Amino acid sequence: MALMREPVLTFTEQGIFCPAGGFHIDPWRPVDRALITHGHADHARPGHRRYLATEAATPVIRHRLGEISIDTIRYGETRRIGGATVSFHPAGHIPGSAQVRVEVGGEVWVVSGDYKVAPDGLSEPFEPLRCHAFVSECTFGLPVFKWDDEARVRVALNDWWAANAAQGRASILGAYSLGKAQRLLAMLDAGTGPILTHGAVENTNEVLRAQGYALPGTLRVTPDLDPKAHPGALVVAPPSALGTPWARRFGPASTGFASGWMRLRGVRRRRAADRGFVISDHADWDGLQQAIEATGAEKIFVTHGYTDIFARWLTSRGFDAQVVPTEFGSDEDDSAEEAA
């Protein structure tokens, strides 16, 4: 009688584990060897003995985690770890983000990490991968989440800034310091006025600029910066800075917030920003379908988001879909919205 073959990946207390390779992917408890999809805090955690991430993602991971033992890999490069062959492929989520492809004995599993399929002009565009089993996030796995065309949102964003500038108001845009902030910067018409950044955002900008990502010129807000010297400015700051004394220094201002959650009027109102822009670094409903179809996989594991509903939907479409409890999207102080 043949022994039942162990699955390529298993789901453990520490996180997603590959028994053949003896490594974890984005583990949430300290492990020996961790493969990291991207630098967001719920995926790249401190305390692992060895890290492996893409060359593009590594500078930010180092910046956030400090002195760690990290090995890098190029997109598409294959590497043998124990009995497994692994490679990293663009996930389109943020600059440097990756899906992890794991092959054991001819069977291919892919862990999506966080992803979006539409290009954002800054991140390496999402690469569809054929596989037998796909571990997918589904943060926005409901049919109400559909993103507008990037070009339209770009116009709305720049019109808002221009209108504020014309009325002598600053525009303060809340965005997470890694990923969303830089994506927004890349969308701005720099001719409208000066762009100021909060220190947390500018620190990440510096790391990414050093890597060669093209970002517009920005000015770091320091205690001795005189806001009046920069009329009509657009200020990019982490959401937690909105409504604080830090933000009040800019005088009369309109506040904006960019997130996929802004698609819901209720969440938009809770944010109490003047404007909500529906801009997400996660796949929308159609993007999730598109990505899953493209894998050709029959087995789908859904991790964080509206998992139960999304798994039921996939099952009704003929997939073998299961919910996998993970601790992604649960760690930042503003966890539910860090997934924006």
Next chain:
Amino acid sequence: MKDFARLFTAVDQTTKTTAKTKALTAFFTEAADDDKLWTVALFSGRRPRRAVTTTQLREWAAERAGIPLWLFEESYPIVGDLAETITLVLPPAERESDRPLSHWINDLRDLSKVEPEARKTRILAAWDELDTTERFLFNKLITGGFRIGVSRKIMTRALAQATGRDEANLAHRLMGGWTPESTSWHALIEAEDPEADESRPYPFYLAYQLDEAPETLGDPGDWLAEWKWDGIRGQLLLRGGGHHVWSRGEELMTDRFPELARAADFLPTGTAFDGEILAWDGTQPMPFNALQKRIGRKTVPKKLLTEAPVVMLAYDLLEVDGEDLRDRPLAERREKLDALLAGLPPEAPVRPSPRIAFDDWADLASTRAKARDFRAEGVMLKHRASPYLDGRRKGDWWKWKLDPLTVDAVMIYAQQGHGRRANLFTDFTFAAWDGNELVPFTKAYSGLTDAEFRQITAWVRRNTLQRFGPVRQVRPEQVFEIAFEGIHDSPRHKSGLALRFPRMARWRHDKPAQEANTLADLRQLLEAYG
């Protein structure tokens, strides 16, 4: 519809009252009369008659979106609003149009005249020529509930600014049972001598909660005190030989409380009272539970009329002999009220709500402490010189409620919120100890700050023991102080009791689960206050 959509967007995008008023004023200045009339109607809770059912809307939307109905139904509670859910699942519009608001309302009204299959065709066609915001508003016209942060006060102020008319006069004109079908912009707002509407109530004057010590109100001699009842605030109008009963929510409740009809036997026509409708046992109010059975019943069975008869305890007199008394000082209105009601026989359904005599604030505080013994929830303080204003205003009227009852309870289940809290865990079930067992006794979903909700959400994600659909059973570790206004027995619940207005007063980080209250503690409270 585009001008109405712009108005909606402008109002929806801001939390600033001045910006909302400005947008409304502009609309009331520029829009067509029919659109203005409908806008006033919609923002004051009126809506066109519904020609299609929400069930049909859901089915058609799911079909048009190419998703199964169950998936639509799962999405709806997360979005929290049916009109919005439909808007979001539909594919983008294929055409563009700019028909006025009143066109779409007439279109909806005419639906009742066509065959059911044709109704679907028309709704789908409408969805296909409206952009996202317009489509949301169109759906809202059908489903109702235009709660978009425009208070009656803001709307009336904008109307006053746009028309140059007196705000208080406009507020009164907008009261009562009019519909856009039964009136016109001119008749409602502009006509110099609009036909006096006999059933029209006065705008209610509402009190603020007193959060400071009463000493801040100055000389106790300037104030009248009375019980704050836990009933239904209402106006009883005796006019033209008939009577009308209005709730504070401007719902006509005349048929719901037939006992009040007899008021006309004892009191002259041309009289208007403001007071509290309460279930009455002959000498004092019955627990709110008794009145609860009457609420929501349009016609009242005889048995219930005997079990829970109502009276009005009147605390203000707004009109005598058809004359509006609202500008007179409260002390004078109250004198007239007491004189009018003095000596009425016990079967008269209107009684004066007793005044509470007090010498100083400490005296009143000790009376207030006994409010629960009188089935009251605190005391009201009203300045003797106060006119009867409209809306909620600070200064002359205050409610000084008792502190709520509280227990410490263990959270055992959590569920995600919807609407503005779609991505947070906000709905919780709490339990008390019965020996070694935790027995659920209440749910609560308010009272925490957004930051606390985010914190508890992260905790729930990490401490889920089991999932039952959207409900998660969590480790029984977190203790919350639950505040509530009342407690009564309820055989439907496993705990045998139910709370009134439960909410989370405090997250007791300091308290281990073992030290939470017991079911026996709750039964003691039931004994004392039920």
